[in-house]
Ligand SMILES: *[C@@H]1O[C@H](CO)[C@@H](O)[C@H](O)[C@H]1NC(C)=O
Ligand SMILES: *[C@@H]1O[C@H](CO)[C@@H](O)[C@H](O)[C@H]1NC(C)=O
């Protein structure tokens with residue numbers, strides 16, 4: 001396609017890449033917990049949704065976790081490992097109940113969350129994440145647990161590679177909304 005080689009197109013393409021990278025930087029570090037629109041008791045169809053989700057995330061300092069839920073029905077608490085294991089809701093480390101709760105990751109380590117509503121923890125509404133050297137915080141993810149990418153995972157980029165960006169920023173991650181944005185943008189040409 002000759003038009004794709006025209007200087008005009010190349011300019012637009014470069015511009016789009018810049019926009020994409022910009023967008024990605026703004027959006028990519030905020031993770032919607034479980035990829036769900038609602039933090040809540042897992043459905044019977046997907047009882048381990050939070051554990052499975054956490055397994056494939058590569059979180060780092062600067063990222064944040066977004067918990068969305070109806071504030072009248074739920075809440076988020078950060079708890080210790082012991083409280084997480086025992087579903088002990090007493091004296092949480094952090095309590096959030098505004099329905100749109102952002103947990104900002106500011107240090108490495110293991111973080112444990114559950115619902116502040118009685119009974120929800122027992123129904124597996126709980127999330128355990130690790131940030132940084134995974135094997136240092138969670139033996140279960142150590143050597144032998146092969147599925148977890150513990151170095152730099154490579155994310156697929158639909159529009160070819162973005163060499164400088166992806167190598168300098170291993171966590172460059174394209175969100176669906178970025179794709180949508182890109183698709184719309186392409187459509188306007
Ligand atoms: C729950 O946690 C609180 C605060 O850490 C502690 O005092 C209490 O003993 C715990 N309860 C149980 C049943 O473990
Ligand atoms: C995380 O950061 C956002 C934006 O800076 C802020 O609104 C929010 O309160 C922070 N969350 C916590 C738990 O401090």
Ligand SMILES: *[C@@H]1O[C@H](CO)[C@@H](O)[C@H](O)[C@H]1NC(C)=O
Nearest residue numbers: 132133134135136137138142
């Ligand atoms: C990660 O932590 C483990 C256990 O503490 C340690 O043996 C290993 O050297 C660490 N790896 C890196 C890359 O820091």
